Amino acid sequence: MGRPSVKEQLVGRTLGVWIERGFEGASVNDLVAAAGVPKGSFYNHFSSKERFAVEHVNRYVPTLALESLADAPGPFVDAVREHFARLVALRRDGRMEFGCLLGTFSNSATEAYPDLREAVRTSFGQWIDVLTAVLVRARDAGELSTDRAPADVAAALVDGFEGAVARSRATGALDPLDVFLAVTLEELTR
Amino acid sequence: MGRPSVKEQLVGRTLGVWIERGFEGASVNDLVAAAGVPKGSFYNHFSSKERFAVEHVNRYVPTLALESLADAPGPFVDAVREHFARLVALRRDGRMEFGCLLGTFSNSATEAYPDLREAVRTSFGQWIDVLTAVLVRARDAGELSTDRAPADVAAALVDGFEGAVARSRATGALDPLDVFLAVTLEELTR
Incomplete structure (x- = not known):
């Protein structure tokens, strides 16, 4: 090497x-x-x-492992849950220092940086689009009891995760991420 | 004056x-x-x-109007929903510039500032505690079908709101907040 x-x-x-x-x-x-x-x-x-x-930002998106989420076999709800469980596990291991680059840049880049904002916006969009596609498959396979639009559920999951990451930073503890997995993720993918 | x-x-x-x-x-x-x-x-x-x-941070917490939330008459679920609807309306009016001070400081203050981290942590705690108390009343009044712990639901609501605020900043649009109200808030306070 x-x-x-x-x-x-x-x-x-x-x-x-x-x-x-x-x-x-x-x-x-x-x-x-x-x-x-x-x-x-x-x-x-x-x-x-x-x-x-x-x-x-462009190199961060692959760390979300969106391809393996997109290619996951059913049950599709399980694939969505495992996707977020993996992201939480990365923080538990300390490998992500409790943070998320997209959330950090959302909160700390001013409007004076339009290229960065656009990169962050695009990355959130890619993430939500892949989640939406998998949730559509889950719905079509009869795995979901909710009748919410998959795109809205996908967006709500990403935002719930990001908010939990932010509060984990502020509190120095991972329990917001555990609550995200146990409550938000479970309730929105019933 | x-x-x-x-x-x-x-x-x-x-x-x-x-x-x-x-x-x-x-x-x-x-x-x-x-x-x-x-x-x-x-x-x-x-x-x-x-x-x-x-x-x-200490002056920010009163802008959350936690006292009026704590004192709201029933239905208590409606009080929780109106609390977040008001916070979203403040952003829609441009009065909060799409941001939240607690979320911003969570993401942008390093561990070198323990007093600030403590103030943010305490403020999140006050907010979640008041929401928890109102959700306990909602549960005791039979307004909720969910059997989730009120403290976990309260934390998940705050985190969902904060994540939506962050993505609103990144995208320059309020639709993450609308999704929060329509999906996360509704599903977690069924």
Whole structure:
């Protein structure tokens, strides 16, 4: 294995800085320090902090494992539940530091950063679209008793998860995520 | 009416700056500029940016109108629904700029600010406690068909609302809040 490229070092070692400090709060100095690269290298690879953040968002979506959710065999309700259970487990292991990049950037990027907002908006949209498709299959397979529109249920699940992640950060405890799994997720996918 | 004191100007004119830029992102310079007061005045009234943020959090909780929620006559389920409908209406009017101070600080204050984290944690706790008490009354009055613990339902409602607020910011649209009212709130208070 060769050494990771400077670009890979920058992206690979800075997720925690973004989640910890937010978009406005994380400076380029903070980011290059965490990555262990000289500041000059940053601008060789990214034209701005915003472009770097967009790169992070684009790489974050695959960590949601949307393809395996989309390809899951039935029961489809179980696939939705396992999807969120996995995301909670990642936080329980400490691998996500209780945060979510999309929620952090939603709350900490001003309107002065339209490309970042667009990347976050698109990512939420991809996530909700895949969940919607799986919930449609669940409904068509007779697995759901609710008659709510699958797109609305999908959006409500993502928002419930994000709110629980935020309160977990504030409280330093994971019980909001446990409540999300036990109450919101269960009730909305009855 | 006399002129507002410098302290009142500082607190009264800076909520939008916090919600827009987050705790780390809003500098004391940003805050005094928005308040229209000299920077020196800031430190006459607050020993640090963190103490100023704690003052904001403490003044934010009354805007949630928890007393009127706690004192509402039955049906208690209606009181809970009207509580959240009012919070959404405040955002629809633009008076809250799509944000929530508690959610913003949850996502943007690092662990280096324990007093702020404690203020946010306490505020979420007060909110959830009042909702729990009203949901207990709803359950005892036979208004709920769910057998979920009221404290868990209360927490799930707050988190669902906060997640919807965050996604509203990211998308620049209020439909996440409408979905929260129509789906999460309705399903969890059946």
